[in-house]
Amino acid sequence: MKKKKFDASEYFLLFIVLFFSIGYILFPLYTLVSSALNDGNGNFGFSNFLNAFTKTTFQAAINSILLSLITVALSGITGLVFAYILHFQRIRTKSFFSSLLMIPLATPPLIGVVSFLFLLNEKGLLANLLELVFKHNELSFKFDGWSAIVIVHVYSFFPLFYLFTSSALKRIDSNLIDASYSLGASKTLTFFKVILPLLIPSVVGASLITFMASMASFSAPFIFGGSERFLTTEIYFAKINGDNSLASSIAVLLTIISIIFFILLRRYRTGKLFDIRHKGVPRTDFSSHRSQTSISGTIIISLFSLMLILPVFTLLYLSFIPEGSLMRNFLSESFTPENYLKIFSEPQFFEPFYNSLMMSLIAVLITLIAGISSAYLIAKVNTKFKSIIENIVSIPYGIPGTVIALSLILSFNKPVLFGAFTPLVGTFIIIPLAYSIRNIPILMQSSMSGFYSLDPSLEEASFSLGAGKMTTFGKVIFPLIFPSVLNGALLVFINSAGEFVSTILLYSYSTKTISVEIYSQIRMYNTGAAAAYGMLLFAVVMAVVYVSRKTIDKSITGI
Amino acid sequence: MNCMRVFIIVLTAFLIIGCKSNSGKKVTVYSPHGKEMLSDFEKQFETLHPDIDVQWLDMGSQEIFDRIRTEKENPLCDVWWGAPSTIFMRAEKSGLLEKYVPSWADRIPEASKSIDGYWFGTYLTPQVIAFNDKTLAAQDAPKDWSQLISPEWKDKIVIRNPMASGTMRVIFSAMIANSIKTTGSEVYGFEWLKMLDENTSSYSADPTQMYIKLSGNDKAVTLWNMPDIILQKTLYKYPFGYNFPESGTVVLTDGIALVKGAKNSEPAKEFYEFVTSAESLIRQSEKYYRIPARKDIEKSRLPDWISKASYITMDLDWQLISENEPDWMKKWDSEIKGKSKQ
Numbered sequence: 001m002k003k004k005k006f007d008a009s010e011y012f013l014l015f016i017v018l019f020f021s022i023g024y025i026l027f028p029l030y031t032l033v034s035s036a037l038n039d040g041n042g043n044f045g046f047s048n049f050l051n052a053f054t055k056t057t058f059q060a061a062i063n064s065i066l067l068s069l070i071t072v073a074l075s076g077i078t079g080l081v082f083a084y085i086l087h088f089q090r091i092r093t094k095s096f097f098s099s100l101l102m103i104p105l106a107t108p109p110l111i112g113v114v115s116f117l118f119l120l121n122e123k124g125l126l127a128n129l130l131e132l133v134f135k136h137n138e139l140s141f142k143f144d145g146w147s148a149i150v151i152v153h154v155y156s157f158f159p160l161f162y163l164f165t166s167s168a169l170k171r172i173d174s175n176l177i178d179a180s181y182s183l184g185a186s187k188t189l190t191f192f193k194v195i196l197p198l199l200i201p202s203v204v205g206a207s208l209i210t211f212m213a214s215m216a217s218f219s220a221p222f223i224f225g226g227s228e229r230f231l232t233t234e235i236y237f238a239k240i241n242g243d244n245s246l247a248s249s250i251a252v253l254l255t256i257i258s259i260i261f262f263i264l265l266r267r268y269r270t271g272k273l274f275d276i277r278h279k280g281v282p283r284t285d286f287s288s289h290r291s292q293t294s295i296s297g298t299i300i301i302s303l304f305s306l307m308l309i310l311p312v313f314t315l316l317y318l319s320f321i322p323e324g325s326l327m328r329n330f331l332s333e334s335f336t337p338e339n340y341l342k343i344f345s346e347p348q349f350f351e352p353f354y355n356s357l358m359m360s361l362i363a364v365l366i367t368l369i370a371g372i373s374s375a376y377l378i379a380k381v382n383t384k385f386k387s388i389i390e391n392i393v394s395i396p397y398g399i400p401g402t403v404i405a406l407s408l409i410l411s412f413n414k415p416v417l418f419g420a421f422t423p424l425v426g427t428f429i430i431i432p433l434a435y436s437i438r439n440i441p442i443l444m445q446s447s448m449s450g451f452y453s454l455d456p457s458l459e460e461a462s463f464s465l466g467a468g469k470m471t472t473f474g475k476v477i478f479p480l481i482f483p484s485v486l487n488g489a490l491l492v493f494i495n496s497a498g499e500f501v502s503t504i505l506l507y508s509y510s511t512k513t514i515s516v517e518i519y520s521q522i523r524m525y526n527t528g529a530a531a532a533y534g535m536l537l538f539a540v541v542m543a544v545v546y547v548s549r550k551t552i553d554k555s556i557t558g559i
Numbered sequence: 560m561n562c563m564r565v566f567i568i569v570l571t572a573f574l575i576i577g578c579k580s581n582s583g584k585k586v587t588v589y590s591p592h593g594k595e596m597l598s599d600f601e602k603q604f605e606t607l608h609p610d611i612d613v614q615w616l617d618m619g620s621q622e623i624f625d626r627i628r629t630e631k632e633n634p635l636c637d638v639w640w641g642a643p644s645t646i647f648m649r650a651e652k653s654g655l656l657e658k659y660v661p662s663w664a665d666r667i668p669e670a671s672k673s674i675d676g677y678w679f680g681t682y683l684t685p686q687v688i689a690f691n692d693k694t695l696a697a698q699d700a701p702k703d704w705s706q707l708i709s710p711e712w713k714d715k716i717v718i719r720n721p722m723a724s725g726t727m728r729v730i731f732s733a734m735i736a737n738s739i740k741t742t743g744s745e746v747y748g749f750e751w752l753k754m755l756d757e758n759t760s761s762y763s764a765d766p767t768q769m770y771i772k773l774s775g776n777d778k779a780v781t782l783w784n785m786p787d788i789i790l791q792k793t794l795y796k797y798p799f800g801y802n803f804p805e806s807g808t809v810v811l812t813d814g815i816a817l818v819k820g821a822k823n824s825e826p827a828k829e830f831y832e833f834v835t836s837a838e839s840l841i842r843q844s845e846k847y848y849r850i851p852a853r854k855d856i857e858k859s860r861l862p863d864w865i866s867k868a869s870y871i872t873m874d875l876d877w878q879l880i881s882e883n884e885p886d887w888m889k890k891w892d893s894e895i896k897g898k899s900k901q
Contacts, residue, residue, distance in 0.1 A: 122775025227897030
């Protein structure tokens with residue numbers, strides 16, 4: 001179904017897409033780059049960009065890359081071990097364990113950082129527990145620097161490796177492994193020569209995503225970094241120091257590194273399709289190899305799972321502890337729901353909750369409009385712009401949140417066309433705008449996969465039965481692409497609801513979100529309030545994940 | 560399609576709730592003075608003026624400066640309550656402040672105010688060497704700047720990340736200004752900062768993290784302002800003690816100012832006058848350990864601890880510090896911070 005000419009409604013979609021991509025992707029990037037090329041005194045040139053970098057910037061770049069590599073390696077190993085045990089060994093309550101893995105994935109980065117902080121720092125839950133048990137606490141707890149950042153990163157990213165590899169494992173034909181055994185190969189040899197090569201595509205995919213996410217990570221390096229430098233925190237401190245030119249230069253450097261990995265990821269995705277040929281239906285049931293429950297496997301998995309829920313448990317526990325009691329021995333305090341009651345009874349405490357939900361909904365709305373429009377143009381209309389649109393709308397996926405926030409500040413701190421000629425800095429709308437820029441590629445991708453799986457004859461049937469374009473879209477196309485679009489929209493919602501990285505640069509008094517409120521409560525050491533907000537956010541995200549699974553299942557079976 | 564309908568209903572419901580605009584008068588305050596003092600004066604002011612809603616954001620003074628600079632075209636803050644005079648001097652130069660001469664303007668020394676009336680001093684804040692007094696007695700703790708850099712305190716020192724903290728920036732810059740004054744060059748000052756960095760075990764992201772490290776680590780030592788240290792000790796039973804550096808300490812002038820183009824300038828002026836009235840200053844000195852910069856309040860009305868606190872004030876060129884602080888801190892950040900750990 002390819003057409004030569006645009007009609008009015010398609011011109012309108014094109015206008016939406018161009019407006020969004022020029023106004024909110026290209027224009028902020030342009031402002032950022034020109035600020036990086038400017039030395040602050042009006043002189044312009046590429047040398048300014050290079051001069052801005054001192055040894056410390058390179059140190060920060062090396063640290064960021066090193067941190068990302070360590071994160072990838074450790075998360076990869078952990079995720080693989082987890083997937084391997086769950087797949088090849090007979091474990092009781094397997095599905096329970098694998099659903100626990102959703103916890104770190106759904107936990108917003110700041111919540112992960114905060115719960116580890118409460119669990120492991122000098123005055124943390126663990127230190128207090130040990131003090132209670134041994135009466136005298138000789139162990140000095142220290143939770144900062146590299147080890148703290150790496151622990152939090154691995155916690156957040158290893159489930160990704162698990163998900164990718166376990167879905168690959170499910171596709172492996174067990175006859176291959178039987179063949180390897182019967183040819184005399186040992187278990188280890190079979191793992192390295194047969195299984196691992198089959199997993200490599202998914203491991204590479206997960207690695208690239210993890211690498212990019214670690215490069216962009218802000219919360220953990222910000223709270224635990226101390227004297228260590230990372231690119232994201234350097235941007236923040238340069239901005240605080242009033243050096244916008246340096247901040248933009250570092251931001252451009254970080255973006256270049258991220259985009260390189262993003263391009264690698266995309267090239268890899270299109271080139272990875274290799275297939276194993278087999279006759280008949282592949283046999284994929286592995287656990288039948290084991291007749292009894294594996295005890296060691298169950299123990300390892302249980303320990304893992306304990307570590308998975310411990311941070312959330314810490315948060316839950318602290319949310320019921322009265323304010324300020326963390327300075328005392330809080331294990332002896334009685335539980336109270338006052339932290340939660342406060343959020344729902346006092347408007348000033350409820351507002352951040354309201355703001356977060358509202359901003360996420362607006363972000364979903366904006367990405368829905370702009371994302372579906374671009375996906376429609378890319379998938380349905382034959383135009384030369386097709387790949388240009390796809391590439392431009394994909395750019396934000398490679399831009400870290402800190403950089404998006406900085407570029408928005410630089411672009412919209414004065415009245416410009418795309419800010420409706422008012423300075424957007426400090427307003428409500430700039431935050432959901434940042435969320436939607438960051439998330440538009442997700443929605444575009446998910447709606448594109450909906451459009452591509454669409455049978456064009458359905459649309460033609462609708463036209464031939466006399467339905468107009470709008471009716472066809474509303475009654476035929478939209479219901480069919482709905483599951484994929486919804487999937488993307490929920491991901492956008494989840495990402496936005498707990499966003500901290502760009503919000504911390506963009507918020508003002510009346511636009512505080514839950515994550516900003518958690519951060520400022522921690523700054524004031526109101527652990528109870530911080531934990532209660534954290535639990536609420538966690539509950540919202542979990543509820544959305546749960547409901548979305550139900551809805552998507554239903555709408556798929558409903559067709 | 561039900562889900563879509565639910566989504567739309569939820570969105571409109573939220574929009575309607577969101578539109579209940581609070582049309583009442585309000586005043587927005589950015590301040591580093593801590594939630595205890597801020598919420599106390601918020602309540603007092605709101606009792607006196609039930610029609611005005613006080614909104615405050617608690618941030619480091621350097622962060623406030625950055626925010627106000629960013630919001631220049633669309634000011635969201637009305638009163639900037641608290642920052643070292645050095646930051647106010649720079650803000651005044653950048654045209655971020657609104658001229659306002661308070662009723663008590665003539666009762667404050669020349670050195671503690673802007674000559675053109677853009678900002679006025681509120682407190683004199685002495686900086687101290689604070690330590691964990693559970694594991695360290697006052698006589699064993701460092702007593703002067705020079706002792707802090709001795710190998711004895713290797714990895715014992717915790718510092719609040721100086722880039723975002725007005726307090727730390729002033730302390731560090733004062734070391735360099737003092738070095739220029741006594742030796743004629745900044746070399747010694749930077750050398751001192753380098754040796755301090757060698758002894759520093761960690762830089763904390765915010766004051767609370769620093770307090771926790773100070774109370775949780777054996778023989779930990781830090782540099783911080785006296786009021787906060789005493790306040791944390793009294794309110795939360797932190798095991799904190801402090802020494803005034805013997806050779807003289809950095810005493811910075813905290814100030815207050817109105818923000819240029821502020822949207823609520825009338826209530827802002829009311830708030831400004833209220834928190835800087837003699838009664839408020841006395842209350843701040845009693846409850847929050849602040850030393851008033853105004854000289855007209857009789858000693859008898861102020862708490863005893865003020866006259867008992869005996870410290871020598873380091874003689875510093877504040878103009879020089881204000882002008883050079885960004886460059887000095889940039890140099891510290893790029894050439895000194897964390898270098899010894901590599």
